[in-house]
Amino acid sequence: MTYDSSPAFAAQLDAQDPLAAFRQEFHIPPGPDWKPSAYFCGNSLGLQPKGVQGALEQVLADWARLGVEAHFDGSSPWMPFHETLTEATARLVGAKPLEVVVMNNLTVNLHLLMVTFYRPTATRYKILMEGGAFPSDQYAMESQARLHGLAPDDVIVELVPRPGEHTLRTEDIEAKIAELGDALATVLLGGVNYYTGQAFDMAAITRAGHAVGAMVGFDLAHAAGNLHLELHGWDVDFACWCSYKYLNSGPGGTSGVYVHERFAHRPDLVRLAGWWGHDPANRFQMKKGFQPMAGAGGWQLSNAQIFPMAIHRVSLDMVDRAGGMATLRRKSEQLTGYLEFLINELRLPKSKLEIITPTDPAQRGCQLSLLVHERGRELFDFLAAQGIIADWREPNVIRLAPVPLYNSFEDVHRAGMALRQFFK
Known part of the structure; x- marks a missing residue:
């Protein structure tokens, strides 16, 4: 133009x-x-859609009229409420419905995913991230290292631009991944760097990470609702994002999670388990012994956050209506x-x-x-x-x-x- x-x-x-x-x-x-x-x-914070007020008023009206029965009755029953977000979320990030779930907040979800996708060994224990990543990501990676009894400075490798440059070159990211090789356990980058606005080549980074046997994930806080994502097609292992920036779902809004379908039927994977991630076929039998449901939903902890999800549904609907x-x-x-x-x-x-x-x-x-x-x-x-x-x-x-x-x-x-x- x-x-x-x-x-x-x-x-x-x-x-x-x-x-x-x-x-x-x-x-x-x-x-x-x-x-x-x-x-x-x-x-930083998206604007409020005018449809939010009506969506919240409807949820409040159901609560007032039905109490606990709103889980099963009302305009949009709460028990399956999070499922009403699944198809639109999958379209948003280029995933299969089995691969996505909406739950919790961003950094909570990042920790839950890292418990599964950062499994250091004596020789493969490095985490690669961009230097100057958003502080929550830095703190999360530091604490994940300490959870395994490791020193963050020994674990975390930071990517920095070449002298005189402000952003990272894809070839330099790929070269660092190759250099770390068998020592690299997990790549965790932002889809878009919050400070510079640089969008990373997630497909190329994922290929490079997989070539050395590493898990590859992305914090998409500044990418979801901003970039055209194809997480499944890029073969990304895991990702999470917030909804209060480009997805206009309110301060502290709910978060999205993506886990590739190759992990959908892996009950053996280490994770922090919760009731809502249990197989729904026998969830209400209230027995011990966690049996994860298939797909990303198996990482859920608690039942749906109805109010923020009602807001988020307004936003997801708007994205679809926009094309x-x-x-x-x-x-x-x-x-x-x-x-x-x-x-x-x-x-x-x-x-x-x-x-x-x-x-x-x-x-x-x-x-x-x-x-x-x-x-x-x-x-x-x-x-x-x-x-x-x-x-x-x-x-x-x-x-x-x-x-x-x-x-x-x-x-x-x-x-x-x-x-x-x-x-x-």
Whole structure:
């Protein structure tokens, strides 16, 4: 696409946007002038869909009217409630229904999966992750090492960019995997790096990990609802993600889990067991002796979190109505491409500002991270005063995430013009 910086061009793109109507299905916070803000913080917390209130009110009404019987009766009985999310979740991440389940929160699920997919031995015990991964992932890997009586510094190998670069090269990730070889137990990377916005080549990384006999998994917190995922086709072993960022399912929202079907019928796998993961055919016999149900559901612990799942169902339905992730991804690339164009038009030296997110759309999500070498916090505050809600990351990065379901091209134009005004 050929961009230009005129307001008319942004208006034309919005008029042609097949997803434009979805913006009206969200509550958009007002800016300082009480006009809708330009909200670019969906990589931290997505906006509230207007359908959420009705969904919650229905669940509350069932609880009030039926009490415990709402597990079996009402508008959407609670006993199988989580199952109503399965098909849409499988479509979202490119998986088979058997391979996915919605449960718990993200870091809880990451720990549950690592109990199974990190089984160190005397010679194969290394964990490979990206340097500067989100702190929860760092802490989780440290504690997983300690659970096995190992020192985190001996276990965890961190990938860092080449000198003078901000992102990782796929060939360098593959080379490190090959170098670790038989010592590598588990690869655990983010699908998209939260800081730089870099999207990793998960198919290539999985192939490289499997070639040396390692398990390969991904934290998809910044990838689910952002990238077009094909977890089954890429042969990924395991993954988990949150729902409160690009999936707009509320703060602390429920999490998704993927486990490849090759593990679906493996009751011998070590795991932390819970009642809800037990074979449903005899779950209510209340006997000891855990028998995991088939598939990802066998990693469940407790019965469904009905309220956050009711919210999440609204979001998953919206993704399907929008045409799925392939459709959202097309607009996402246009939004970030337009924002990149407007920033590059400023002709700023890298000593002032540089985009550290990859320029190749295939290597980034719907995010541009701006490394601001001078007056970074001042710029962030200036944008906020203009009704442009971004995200600040220490020491000097501003993240702008134009989300295809609710951000418009006019939003992007506003951000570009605000940056021009600040740097004029």
